[in-house]
Amino acid sequence: MSTEHEIIVDExxxxxxxxxxxxxxxxxxxxxxxxxxxxxxxxxxxxxxxxVEHIRIAQWDMLQFSLNANHKSPKWPDDYWVKETAPADDKAWEDSLKQIENDLERFIDLFKKEDIYKKIPHGSGQTILREALQIADHAAYHISEIIVIRRLQGNYK
Incomplete structure (x- = not known):
């Protein structure tokens, strides 16, 4: 039987x-x-x-904040949005997607092993649970925008 905590973490x-x-x-x-x-x-x-880059940067920032008391967040909003409308090449695209995936898995590892309700010592009341919900909410919001753009472009199923 799973505990309530395990159910929350899994969900x-x-x-x-x-x-x-x-x-x-x-x-x-x-x-x-x-x-x-x-x-x-x-x-x-x-x-x-x-x-995609905005998702990468914001998720990286939340991960680093959760891990590192000395982390300095990028300047909002300028440093969270790239000016270039397209990646320089396929490698830049793939590198960005790989970092998103890797950072997400690092956060999930942290989320699974930490007390998700305990306040982050260097924060102002944030918890790992709050950071997890913010990462999920933020990504879902921008992923929906990606789908809208793809529909406008006519290349989404």
Whole structure:
């Protein structure tokens, strides 16, 4: 029999990885043509590349904050959004996606082993639970924007 704590941890890990009620990033990007990564649809302020990078930067920041008392967050909002609308090349795209995946798994490892309710000592009241919910909520929000852009581009199933 699982404890209530184990049930909460398992459900939040599912939420972090995507699925259930929210599609994950990999599924949202599946089949995306390379030339569509940097396209900015009319009247939208960002491209899919800029959204992917924003997810990467914000998630990295939340992970580092959770791990490191000496971490300095990027300047909001300027350093959370890249100016370039498209990745420099396929390697930049793949590196960004790999960092998102790796950082997420590092956070999940931390989430599974830490007291998720204990306040982060160098924070202002944040807990690992709060950071997990923020990572999941933030990613879900921007993944939905990626899907909208793909629909506007006509390349989403």
């Amino acid at each position: 939040i890990v599912k939420l972090l990885r995507g699925g259930s009620a929210h599609i994950g990033l990999k599924a949202a990007l599946d089949g995306l043509p390379a030339d569509a990564r940097g396209e900015k649809p009319d009247k939208l302020p960002y491209s899919i590349w800029q959204l």
